[in-house]
Amino acid sequence: MERVAIVTGAGSGIGRAAARALLGDGYRVALAGRREEALRETASGHGEAALVVPTDVTDPEAVSALFTTVVSTWGRLDVLFNNAGTFGPTGAIDAVSVEDWRRTVDVNLTGMFLCAREAVRVMKRQEPRGGRIINNGSIAATTPRPESVAYAATKHAVTGLTKSILLDCREFDIACGQLDVGNAVTEMTAGFATGAKQADGSVRPEPGIDVDHVAEAVRYMAGLPLEANVFSLTVTATKMPFVGRG
Secondary structure (H helix, E strand, O other): OOOEEEEEOOOOHHHHHHHHHHHHOOOEEEEEEOOHHHHHHHHOOOHHHEEEEEOOOOOHHHHHHHHHHHHHHHOOOOEEEEOOOOOOOOEOHHHOOHHHHHHHHHHHHHHHHHHHHHHHHHHHHOOOOOEEEEEEOOHHHOOOOOOEHHHHHHHHHHHHHHHHHHHHHHHHOEEEEEEEEEOEOOOOOHHHHOOEEOOOOOEEOOOOEOHHHHHHHHHHHHHOOOOOOOOEEEEEOOOOOOHHHO
């Protein structure tokens, strides 16, 4: 039976690398994201195994249409990599606008909820029943960077979402785990190499890791049989300031 996956935020960075890794493993993969041209670049060379579905994960109707398209095209869904996210505003809490806060919550938390909700609906009713949801958290889900209140709060919340999905859906053969990444080199993290604010107030460059290492972690989590689950997996650059943020 062909395995089917959806990857959100598939137009760049971790999402692009993970989508290509799953395609390389023989999955049929729906590529979701806001930038159609970037999604087509991810899909290049993979023929009908890659399905480009421009999607704003903050829009409930767009998310519903994404999952309807996948099921009507391939008949089922085995894996959702819930990856789309944004750093949001930088600054102390008293400097963050309500609009920037809400925008970050919409993408990082509500978007994940909307995609997970649709995935669970599909996985409950399909035959064979079940599937796997992998939520992209962050090491900020446990250890925030300075001046990242919106990002850190939403990533902490993703852990609660992951636990709740795992608890509520295990009777339906739906597994759920969280991947927490530190300093994968992407468009979002490009500035870390030149300088990132540290817990002591200094600004120092930080080491990074190739995004393909993260893609390998996604492949591993996705490839497990449903009776096994990686609930939490952390992949970081070895020498980055993480434990104690120093």
